[in-house]
Structures are given as C-alpha cells and as structure tokens.
Amino acid sequence: MRPSTGNTEKSNLLMIGLILALVVFLALPAFISEGWISLVNEMLILALAACGLNLMLGYAGMVSFGPAGFYAVGAYATALILINTKLPFALAFAAGPLIAGLSAIIIGWFCVRLTQVYFALLTLAFAQIIHTIIFEWYGFTKGDNGIVDIPIPQILKSITHYYYFSFIIIVLSLILLWLIIKSPFGKTLQAMRENAQRAESIGINVRLYQLSTFVLSGFFLGIAGSLFCGFNKNVFPNYAHWGKSTEMLVVCLLGGIYNFFGPIVGSIVYLFLDKVITAHTQYWPLVLGLIIIILLLFLRGGIAGFIAERLTFRQRRGESAE
Amino acid sequence: MFRVEKLVKTFGGLMAVTQVSFTLEKGEISSIIGPNGAGKTTLFNLLTGHLKPDSGTVHFKDRDITALSPHRICRSGIGRSFQKTNIFPRLTAFDNVQVALMAWQKKTRNVIQRADRFFQKETQDILDSLGLGDKKEKTAGLLAHGDQRLLEIGITLGTFPELILLDEPTAGMSPEESYKTMELIQQIVRSRNLTLLFIEHDMNIVFGISEKVRVMHFGAIIAEGTPEAIRANDQVQKIYLAEEL
Amino acid sequence: MNLQGIVIQVLSGISTGMVIFLIAVGLSLVFGTLRILNLAHGALYMLGAYLCYWISALITQNAGGFWWALLLAPIGVALFGGLVEIVLLRRIYDREHLDQYLLTFALVLIIGDLCKLAWGVEYHLVPAPWPFQGPIFVLGMPFPSYNIFLIACGPLVFIGLWALIRYTRLGKIIRAMTYNREMANALGTNVPRVYTVVFMLGCWLAGLGGTLVVPTASAMPGMDMIVLIECFIIIVIGGLGSLSGAFLGSLIFGLVNAFGILVAPRLAVAFVFILMIVVLIIRPWGLMGEPE
Numbered sequence: 001m002r003p004s005t006g007n008t009e010k011s012n013l014l015m016i017g018l019i020l021a022l023v024v025f026l027a028l029p030a031f032i033s034e035g036w037i038s039l040v041n042e043m044l045i046l047a048l049a050a051c052g053l054n055l056m057l058g059y060a061g062m063v064s065f066g067p068a069g070f071y072a073v074g075a076y077a078t079a080l081i082l083i084n085t086k087l088p089f090a091l092a093f094a095a096g097p098l099i100a101g102l103s104a105i106i107i108g109w110f111c112v113r114l115t116q117v118y119f120a121l122l123t124l125a126f127a128q129i130i131h132t133i134i135f136e137w138y139g140f141t142k143g144d145n146g147i148v149d150i151p152i153p154q155i156l157k158s159i160t161h162y163y164y165f166s167f168i169i170i171v172l173s174l175i176l177l178w179l180i181i182k183s184p185f186g187k188t189l190q191a192m193r194e195n196a197q198r199a200e201s202i203g204i205n206v207r208l209y210q211l212s213t214f215v216l217s218g219f220f221l222g223i224a225g226s227l228f229c230g231f232n233k234n235v236f237p238n239y240a241h242w243g244k245s246t247e248m249l250v251v252c253l254l255g256g257i258y259n260f261f262g263p264i265v266g267s268i269v270y271l272f273l274d275k276v277i278t279a280h281t282q283y284w285p286l287v288l289g290l291i292i293i294i295l296l297l298f299l300r301g302g303i304a305g306f307i308a309e310r311l312t313f314r315q316r317r318g319e320s321a322e
Numbered sequence: 323m324f325r326v327e328k329l330v331k332t333f334g335g336l337m338a339v340t341q342v343s344f345t346l347e348k349g350e351i352s353s354i355i356g357p358n359g360a361g362k363t364t365l366f367n368l369l370t371g372h373l374k375p376d377s378g379t380v381h382f383k384d385r386d387i388t389a390l391s392p393h394r395i396c397r398s399g400i401g402r403s404f405q406k407t408n409i410f411p412r413l414t415a416f417d418n419v420q421v422a423l424m425a426w427q428k429k430t431r432n433v434i435q436r437a438d439r440f441f442q443k444e445t446q447d448i449l450d451s452l453g454l455g456d457k458k459e460k461t462a463g464l465l466a467h468g469d470q471r472l473l474e475i476g477i478t479l480g481t482f483p484e485l486i487l488l489d490e491p492t493a494g495m496s497p498e499e500s501y502k503t504m505e506l507i508q509q510i511v512r513s514r515n516l517t518l519l520f521i522e523h524d525m526n527i528v529f530g531i532s533e534k535v536r537v538m539h540f541g542a543i544i545a546e547g548t549p550e551a552i553r554a555n556d557q558v559q560k561i562y563l564a565e566e567l
Numbered sequence: 568m569n570l571q572g573i574v575i576q577v578l579s580g581i582s583t584g585m586v587i588f589l590i591a592v593g594l595s596l597v598f599g600t601l602r603i604l605n606l607a608h609g610a611l612y613m614l615g616a617y618l619c620y621w622i623s624a625l626i627t628q629n630a631g632g633f634w635w636a637l638l639l640a641p642i643g644v645a646l647f648g649g650l651v652e653i654v655l656l657r658r659i660y661d662r663e664h665l666d667q668y669l670l671t672f673a674l675v676l677i678i679g680d681l682c683k684l685a686w687g688v689e690y691h692l693v694p695a696p697w698p699f700q701g702p703i704f705v706l707g708m709p710f711p712s713y714n715i716f717l718i719a720c721g722p723l724v725f726i727g728l729w730a731l732i733r734y735t736r737l738g739k740i741i742r743a744m745t746y747n748r749e750m751a752n753a754l755g756t757n758v759p760r761v762y763t764v765v766f767m768l769g770c771w772l773a774g775l776g777g778t779l780v781v782p783t784a785s786a787m788p789g790m791d792m793i794v795l796i797e798c799f800i801i802i803v804i805g806g807l808g809s810l811s812g813a814f815l816g817s818l819i820f821g822l823v824n825a826f827g828i829l830v831a832p833r834l835a836v837a838f839v840f841i842l843m844i845v846v847l848i849i850r851p852w853g854l855m856g857e858p859e
Binding site for chain 3: 057063110113114116117118120121122124125126128129132133136242246249250253257283285286288289290292293296297
C-alpha cells in the first residue's frame with residue numbers, strides 16, 4: 001500500500017517547511033533585539049497552549065470556554081513551588097502540567113457528562129472558580145497582587161537562554177501532540193468529532209475518550225502555563241480569566257482548527273497584529289473583531305487552512321497537467 | 323442466537339413498541355417491514371442500546387444485553403447501520419472504515435504509533451467488497467448518496483459483527499441501485515456467514531433476499547412468515563393498501 | 568443581623584434579580600428559538616445603558632430625560648440588533664457552534680470599542696428619575712424607591728412576554744420552534760423573518776435592562792461581560808429557553824448573591840458558580856427546562 005505521489009510530495013514539502021522553520025527559530029536570536037526575542041517566545045508559548053486546546057477543539061470537536069483555567073493552574077503550581085520551597089526548578093516545572101492534568105481529571109469528569117452548550121458553560125464555570133480561588137485566597141496565592149519575582153535558575157534568567165529553553169520544551173511537546181494526533185487515538189477523536197453517535201455504535205466509549213482528551217489538553221495547557229511563569233517571572237489571577245480563554249480560541253480560529261499548524265500560525269499572527277496595532281491605536285479589540293468576522297465569513301479554514309487548500313489546489317492542477 | 327422477548331417502549335402516552343418478541347437463528351437473513359411510524363427504527367434503537375426499553379429483554383447468544391450502552395452492544399458482536407446516513411463526513415472513506423476496525427481491535431487507545439499502519443488490507447477488502455475500493459481517498463461527505471449508504475454499511479462491517487441490523491439500507495436510492503445494493507449485501511452476508519436483520523419500506527426489495535419477514539404495525543409485530551405467506555396475508559394487504567390511499 | 572437588615576437584603580436581591588431577569592430572558596428566548604448562544608447579548612445590554620445615558624443627557628438636563636431614554640434606547644438596541652441579524656447572523660445559522668460563538672464574540676469586541684469611541688471610558692451615571700428619586704422606608708430603614716420600581720418591572724415584563732407567547736401568533740411560532748424546529752419549518756412559517764423578530768425582541772429586552780440599570784449602577788466598560796456570565800448562570804439554573812425558568816433563576820441568583828455578599832463577601836461570586844455547576848451536574852436542563 002503505497003501512498004500516491006501527491007501525498008509524498010505533500011509530506012516532502014512539509015518536511016522542508018518544518019526544517020526551515022526550525023532553522024529560522026533557532027537562528028533568530030542572533031538577528032533580532034531582545035524585545036523581539038521576548039515576543040517570539042511569547043508567541044511560541046501561546047502556540048503551545050493553543051495547540052493543546054485544539055486537541056479538544058479541532059480534533060475532538062469539544063468546544064471549551066475554560067482552557068485558561070488549566071493554563072493558570074500550571075503557572076501557579078510552578079510559581080508556588082518555586083516561591084515556597086527549595087525544590088529544584090525542574091521539579092517545579094514538571095509539577096505544572098502534572099497538577100494541571102490532575103485537576104483536568106476531576107473537572108473533566110464532571111464536564112464530559114454534558115455536551116455542546118452545556119459542556120462549554122460548565123468549563124467556563126470551573127475556570128471562573130479557579131479564577132476566584134486564585135483571586136481571593138490571598139494568603140496562599142497573594143490574590144490580585146499576583147506572585148512576583150519568581151526565582152528561576154541563573155542560567156535561564158537571560159532572555160535568549162529562556163527562549164532556547166522554551167523552544168526545546170515546546171518542540172518536544174508539539175512532537176508529542178503530533179504523534180497523538182496521527183495515532184489511532186487521534187483518528188478516533190476525529191471520528192467522535194464527526195459523529196459521536198456513530199462512534200459510540202462502533203464500540204468507542206465516547207465519554208472516556210472525551211475525558212482523556214480533556215486531560216491531555218489540560219496537561220499541555222499546564223506546560224504552557226509553567227513556561228509562561230518562568231518567562232514572565234510573575235503570575236497573576238488573570239491567567240485564568242475568560243479573556244485568556246477567548247484569546248486561545250481566537251488564535252485557533254485565526255490559524256485554522258482543522259490543521260495541526262493552525263494554532264501555531266494563529267498565535268504568531270495574533271500576537272504580531274496585537275503588537276503592531278496597539279502601537280497605533282487603542283481600538284485593537286475593534287480591529288480584532290472585524291478580523292474575526294472577515295475570517296469567519298471568507299476564510300473559513302483559517303490562515304493555515306487557506307494555505308493548505310492553495311497547496312492542494314496547485315498540486316492537483318499539477319497532477320492533471322501530467 | 324438472538325432472542326427478543328416482550329419489548330415495550332412508550333413515549334408519553336404513545337406506545338411506540340408493544341410486546342415485541344421474535345428470535346433469529348444464526349445465518350438467517352430476515353427483515354422487518356411496515357408503514358411509516360410503525361416503530362421499526364424505535365425497535366432497532368431498543369436493540370442497540372440507543373433507547374432503554376420500559377420492559378422486556380434482549381438476549382444475544384444467551385447473554386442478556388438489554389439496555390447495555392451502544393458501545394458495549396457493539397463489542398458483543400452486533401453491528402448496526404442507520405436510516406439517516408450516519409458516517410464521518412470529513413474523514414476519507416478509508417478512514418471511515420479503518421476507524422471501525424481499529425475500534426474493534428481495541429487499537430484506539432494507541433497514542434504513539436501512526437494510524438496509517440493499521441489494517442490497511444482489511445479496510446481495503448471491505449471497501450472493495452462494497453465497490454468503493456477506488457474511492458478510498460475521497461472525503462466521505464462528498465460521496466454520492468448511494469456510495470454514502472454503502473460506506474455506512476462498510477463502517478458497520480468494520481467491527482466484524484456476527485449480527486447486523488441494517489435500518490433501511492437502500493433509503494434514498496433508485497430502484498436499480500437498491501437491487502444492486504441488496505445483492506451486494508446478500509453476497510457479503512453469505513460470504514462472511516453473518517446473520518442479518520434489516521428494516522425495509524419497499525416490499526419488493528425485501529422479497530428478493532429475505533427468508534423470513536415480520537410486519538410491524540403500531541408498534542407490534544402483526545405477522546411473521548415467509549415472503550410468500552406475508553404477501554398472501556390479508557391483514558398485511560390491508561395495511562399497505564390503506565397506506566397507499 | 569436583624570430583621571430589617573434581612574428584609575432590606577431580600578429586597579435588594581429581588582431588585583437585582585428582576586433587572587437581570589430582563590436580560591437573561593432575552594438571551595434565553597434567542598437561544599430557545601434560534602439555537603444560538605448570543606455572546607454579544609451583554610454587549611447589547613451595555614449599548615442600551617450607554618444609549619440611556621446619552622439620550623437622558625441629550626433630551627433634558629433634569630431627570631425627566633430618563634423616561635424618554637426608557638422608551639427610545641431599547642428600540643435603538645433592537646434596531647441595531649436587527650441590522651446585525653440580517654447582515655451577519657443569518658450567514659452562520661447552519662455553521663458549527665464554535666463559529667457562532669466566535670462571531671458573537673467578535674460583536675462583543677466591536678460593540679465594546681464602539682461604545683468606548685462614542686462615550687469614553689468614564690463611568691456615566693444618570694440620576695434616578697422622578698418620581699423615584701428618594702428612598703422609601705421599609706421597617707424603618709431606607710430603601711431606594713427606584714429599586715421598588717425595578718422590582719415591579721420584572722413581573723410586568725414577565726406577564727407581557729407570557730401573554731405574547733401564549734396568545735399571539737408569534738408566540739405560538741416561538742413555542743413551536745423551541746420544541747420542534749423541523750415541524751415549525753414544515754408549517755410554512757417565514758423562518759428568517761421570525762428569527763429576525765425574535766432576535767430583535769431579545770435585543771430590546773437587553774436594551775431595556777441596560778437602560779433600567781443605569782440609575783443604580785452607571786454605564787461603564789466591562790459591564791457587558793459581567794452581566795453575560797451572570798446570565799449564563801441564570802439560564803442554566805432556570806433552563807435554557809424557558810420563560811419561567813429565567814424568572815425563577817434570576818430570583819434565585821439575586822437572592823443568593825445578596826446573601827452571599829452578607830455572609831462571605833469575598834466568595835460571594837463563587838456561590839452562584841457553584842450553584843450553576845451543581846445544576847449542570849444534577850439537572851443540566853435546568854429547573855424549568857426539558858431534557859432534550
């Protein structure tokens with residue numbers, strides 16, 4: 001069973017593109033100022049968070065309004081360990097996704113018993129509760145002052161060094177996500193998204209798979225949260241705010257939810273636009289709103305979807321010309 | 323092999339299925355016919371766990387499967403297709419069938435290996451037997467209606483059921499397509515030694531391949547027998563004639 | 568906590584509940600009929616509030632302008648909503664939920680910034696209108712008479728909507744669509760027109776709520792999302808698509824909130840969320856809703 005020539009061409013193109021991107025990202029710090037390195041770092045962290053969310057959103061078809069909750073849990077877990085204990089950074093960092101994943105098991109168990117609107121609203125409610133707990137538990141989390149001046153290892157204190165650290169973690173995480181998506185499990189999620197009832201009747205325990213997806217998603221969101229904690233060296237309650245959740249959803253839409261690279265493209269474009277546009281006007285939300293509407297009406301697959309379509313179209317034209 | 327006893331289901335005041343009982347022997351090809359609203363699909367929903375019966379039991383190979391959830395019923399060896407085309411629209415035809423195979427072989431928990439490696443041959447076989455072999459890379463939602471109905475059956479076959487319940491497999495097809503499809507189904511069922519129970523609206527299609535026919539009306543089975551006997555049955559004639567009016 | 572204090576709290580909770588009922592019922596109505604969770608509903612409420620401030624300030628300097636605002640602002644919001652429905656919403660009715668959420672969210676962003684553009688970021692207060700300018704005395708303790716007016720508005724609107732749904736043709740169509748969409752289509756109703764009308768009604772209600780709230784709470788940025796999340800809680804508790812559910816849910820919300828603030832002010836905001844979670848887990852279709 002050999003894949004058609006079209007597919008090999010596509011995967012070759014993909015490989016080349018990926019290697020190029022890797023090279024670009026690795027070489028970047030040599031060419032740009034620290035301010036820009038910082039921005040790219042932020043883009044990559046958001047990209048990971050969005051990809052984690054997209055596992056649920058684009059692949060399993062579960063619309064969550066509360067991904068920021070797990071992002072914040074990851075960030076605060078790492079922050080609290082670093083501030084309150086002498087445990088090594090590696091442990092504190094690993095604790096983020098683990099605790100986020102654990103909370104996702106509990107929260108997810110309740111959420112996946114519902115579907116559609118009710119599921120979305122319940123995820124929102126839980127995220128708001130996380131936000132309230134962080135905000136009000138002043139003694140533990142320092143409330144709306146946030147936790148500042150978080151100690152991270154000397155070697156990671158430089159912007160460039162943290163950039164490379166983030167980059168490695170993010171690439172590894174994305175590879176893991178890629179494997180998950182291409183695996184039978186990933187295919188099953190897509191089948192669930194397409195037709196949950198049918199999936200159930202071919203022997204798939206949909207609720208169990210939805211819970212697994214929820215937990216995996218929470219885990220990757222936790223990694224992003226922990227990364228951002230070290231990046232920013234501060235954590236604040238608004239990491240769990242619905243504003244952050246909507247940012248992740250918008251990023252996924254912008255890039256395209258049915259494409260693995262969609263959320264990555266989306267994050268880069270979103271933060272870039274944010275930076276550029278807020279420099280010229282205070283009405284960035286207005287512009288963003290208009291962009292979203294234009295995307296929804298005219299560019300339905302998001303940016304990555306659009307590019308992928310163009311490539312397939314050109315390839316098909318090439319094939320018929322042979 | 324398959325025993326249904328006194329199945330009852332009411333919705334509000336409406337008795338959708340009333341005291342339905344029948345048995346299926348292994349390898350039997352039989353059908354349920356009846357006018358719209360007779361309760362045929364509701365009956366199927368009761369058998370496959372999509373609805374819980376108010377009373378009555380269902381036994382498959384001497385195991386009580388009444389009110390098990392759909393995925394457990396599938397695991398016990400019963401497959402089902404739906405009246406409204408129920409496929410995975412954005413996946414390719416190949417993926418549609420492959421995912422059923424993977425589900426059956428419990429490979430769906432695998433998060434590390436590439437899905438492409440699994441069940442290439444078996445998936446191709448099923449697609450070929452339905453005449454969809456050359457369409458495997460096509461997006462399922464874009465296939466012609468008749469092909470989608472066939473794919474629907476392909477998904478059902480992917481879970482290697484011993485008993486297949488097909489709900490109006492030829493729904494929406496032209497008469498020629500319907501005959502071809504039923505012949506295909508008959509071929510597949512015979513070659514794999516399966517038991518088949520299907521719902522059909524058109525009596526002519528049924529009489530071609532069904533060994534036994536059951537007629538449902540207002541939620542109850544009012545007649546059961548060979549196609550010839552049913553054709554000659556006065557009551558059945560009345561029901562269908564009344565419907566034509 | 569003496570009796571007077573409790574009574575005042577109860578009244579306070581009820582008046583909060585009644586205002587939010589107006590907004591929540593609009594959201595619920597739109598969801599029940601159009602099957603869209605309009606995330607911009609709070610923004611429309613905010614628009615109503617700003618329009619109220621604007622009209623009040625424009626028409627007359629004294630508090631009499633408020634009554635003109637009460638008449639005109641909700642209509643303004645309804646017209647705006649109608650425009651949005653025709654130009655934008657119509658295109659996404661058969662899209663996936665995520666697309667609908669994102670489109671309505673885009674509207675939140677746009678409406679929010681348009682309000683900021685037009686009226687700035689300061690808080691805008693409108694004085695309570697005559698004749699509700701002073702307090703009345705309940706068991707010896709003062710309570711704003713305007714809030715009594717608000718308490719009266721709730722049941723008034725409830726009765727109005729109930730009569731609409733029960734006795735008018737539109738109401739019958741709404742009921743049909745809430746319970747069985749395909750049937751409603753088959754019965755030959757002009758579905759697009761119904762959608763527009765119902766959406767405008769929802770917007771009118773949101774605008775009404777926004778107008779009524781300004782004398783007590785001022786028009787300000789951010790009020791849209793706060794109220795939206797409160798509405799979510801209410802329609803979950805009461806049942807999506809249910810009129811009496813929205814009323815009951817609002818009442819519960821108002822009271823739980825009022826007593827929460829009394830008992831544990833810092834966690835009060837969590838009480839209602841916990842209630843929402845409990846309802847979603849035990850009875851997802853809400854107290855007055857029907858399981859689908």
